[in-house]
Amino acid sequence: MRKVGFVVVLLLLVTLISISLSGCGKAGEKAAEKAAEKAAEKAMEKVMEKATGGEVNISKDGSKIEIEGQSFAVGENMAWPKDSMGDLPEPKGKISFVMKGEGKEGSFVVLSEFQDGKGYLDRLKNLGYEDVMKMEMTDGFIYAGKKELSGGKSALVNITYSSEDQSGSITYSTE
Numbered sequence: 001m002r003k004v005g006f007v008v009v010l011l012l013l014v015t016l017i018s019i020s021l022s023g024c025g026k027a028g029e030k031a032a033e034k035a036a037e038k039a040a041e042k043a044m045e046k047v048m049e050k051a052t053g054g055e056v057n058i059s060k061d062g063s064k065i066e067i068e069g070q071s072f073a074v075g076e077n078m079a080w081p082k083d084s085m086g087d088l089p090e091p092k093g094k095i096s097f098v099m100k101g102e103g104k105e106g107s108f109v110v111l112s113e114f115q116d117g118k119g120y121l122d123r124l125k126n127l128g129y130e131d132v133m134k135m136e137m138t139d140g141f142i143y144a145g146k147k148e149l150s151g152g153k154s155a156l157v158n159i160t161y162s163s164e165d166q167s168g169s170i171t172y173s174t175e
Contacts, residue, residue, distance in 0.1 A: 071098075071099070071100045073097070073098045073099075074096065074097050075096065076094065076096060077094045077095065077096075078095040078096065078097075078098055079095070080095060080109070081098050081100055081107045081109065084100050084101065084105070084106055084107040084172070085106070085107055085109075085170075085172045086106075086155050086172050086174070087127055087155070088124070088127075088157060088170065088172050089120075089123050089124075089127075091111060091114060091116060091120050091170065092113075092114070092115040092116040093111040093112060093113045093114035093115055093116075093166070093168075094111065094112045094113045095109055095110070095111055096110050096111070096112055097109070097110035098110075101173070105173060105174060106171070106172045106173035106174060107171070107172055108169065108170075108171045109169060109170045109171075110167075110168075110169050111167060111168050111169065111170070112165075112166065112167050113166050114161060114166050114167060114168040115166060117140070117141070117159075117161035117163060117166070117168060118141070118161070120159065120161075121141075121143060121159070124145055124157060125145075127147065128147045128148075129145035129146065129147045129155075129157060130145060130146055130147065131143070131144075131145055132144040132145055132146050132156075139162055139163050139164040140160070140161045140162040140163050140164065140168075141159075141160075141161050142158075142159070142160050142161075143157075143158065143159040143160075143161075144156070144157070144158050144159075145157045145158075145159075149174065153174050153175065154174065154175050155172065155173075155174055156171075156172070156173050156174070156175060157170065157171065157172050158170070158171040159171075
């Protein structure tokens with residue numbers, strides 16, 4: 001997965017796209033508005049292609065961006081990306097951001113209303129994940145776990161959780 005700085009730039013671009021396109025989706029809009037929307041989308045794709053060095057495709061509503069096999073999506077109460085999260089169970093919460101790696105290599109998910117933060121760790125341990133790092137704070141935790149897979153590979157999971165606002169993130173990858 002790309003560096004955190006890249007993700008921050010991408011999130012800012014997604015926000016800008018969403019804002020610029022949000023007023024243009026009403027039924028009965030004029031053809032000129034549709035043409036302007038498409039031109040703005042293509043212009044933003046070109047800017048991002050130049051910045052990332054890869055082919056970029058932005059969805060019509062601006063909520064999903066694909067760059068060279070990786071996809072980034074923002075929204076409200078999105079679906080759990082089970083195809084790229086290995087054997088990780090779906091958490092109890094609302095997903096607002098998903099970044100998928102190429103193929104089934106892993107994903108990064110941001111959650112709100114993450115109701116089962118500490119219980120989620122117990123579920124991982126029941127699946128055979130072993131603690132690599134666990135840092136507990138008064139208002140949450142940071143966790144890294146590892147599980148051996150067949151073929152000499154390992155599954156890695158990283159979780160952040162804030163009990164203060166029940167938010168968090170889950171990252172899954174293999175090595």
